[in-house]
Amino acid sequence: xxxxxxxxxxxxxxxxxxxxxxxxxxxxxxxxxxxxxxxxxxxxxxxxxxxxxxxxxxxxxxxxxxxxxxxxxxxxxxxxxxxxxxxxxxxxxxxxxxxxxxxxxxxxxxxxxxxxxxxxxxxxxxxxxxxxxxxxxxxxxxxxxxxxxxxxxxxxxxxxxxxxxxxxxxxxxxxxxxxxxxxxxxxxxxxxxxx
Numbered sequence: 157x158x159x160x161x162x163x164x165x166x167x168x169x170x171x172x173x174x175x176x177x178x179x180x181x182x183x184x185x186x187x188x189x190x191x192x193x194x195x196x197x198x199x200x201x202x203x204x205x206x207x208x209x210x211x212x213x214x215x216x217x218x219x220x221x222x223x224x225x226x227x228x229x230x231x232x233x234x235x236x237x238x239x240x241x242x243x244x245x246x247x248x249x250x251x252x253x254x255x256x257x258x259x260x261x262x263x264x265x266x267x268x269x270x271x272x273x274x275x276x277x278x279x280x281x282x283x284x285x286x287x288x289x290x291x292x293x294x295x296x297x298x299x300x301x302x303x304x305x306x307x308x309x310x311x312x313x314x315x316x317x318x319x320x321x322x323x324x325x326x327x328x329x330x331x332x333x334x335x336x337x338x339x340x341x342x343x344x345x346x347x348x349x350x351x
Contacts, residue, residue, distance in 0.1 A: 163224055165275075166231045167227045167228075167230040167231040170199075170230065170231050170233075170234025170235060170238065171200050171203065171230065171234050173234065173238050174195060174199060174238050174241060175196045175200070177242055177245050178192045178193075178241055179192075179196065180245055180318065181244055181245045182196075184248040184249060185248055195237060199230060199234055202230075203226070203227075203230045206226050207223065207226070210222060210223055210226070259317075259322060260317050260322075262317075263313070263314070263316070263317025263326070263329060264317045264318055266313060266314075266317075266329075267310045267311065267312070267313030267314030267315070267316075267317060267329070268314050269310070270306055270309060270310030270313060271306070271307045271309075271310030271314070272310070273310070274302070274305065274306025274307035274308075274309070274310055275303060277302055277303035277306060278296065278299045278300045278302075298343075298344070301340070302340045305336045305339050305340055306336060306340070308336070309332050309333050312329075313333055316328045316329045317329060
């Protein structure tokens, strides 16, 4: 049986993707503001209301089975909204005069890859590292911290490539990733020197 946490995370990622794509499309085509605003709001509001009402039911509070189903439906709805929004966004960006879509797409995909990598870091097998055997709580905490740092750095990298001028997007994105690496590696280095 599939746990509900992956559905929650995937549904949340799907909604964030729809909001980001609709926002970018709104930036390129401001004349479509109303329809894009509806696309940005409808899924989060619907999902929030469903989660709220499912938790407040007196006969079956929480009802994890139904919540899991609702989350899977939200995921599919976000996919169904994201696909046409993605095609419309690519079409709108391709028609821009500067046509920097190739460079931006590579930068965005690198950032999203870093975010996905960070998401999977805390899920590393506990028997894979000797440090984890010695102090599993501390190691798991460090993995969670590193995962969060890399997810945020990846999202920042993608947003920089999406929104920043190309003249300084590469430098700014590398600074963000370098700071993330420093946040993760420096505490480990200082700890190993002190022991």
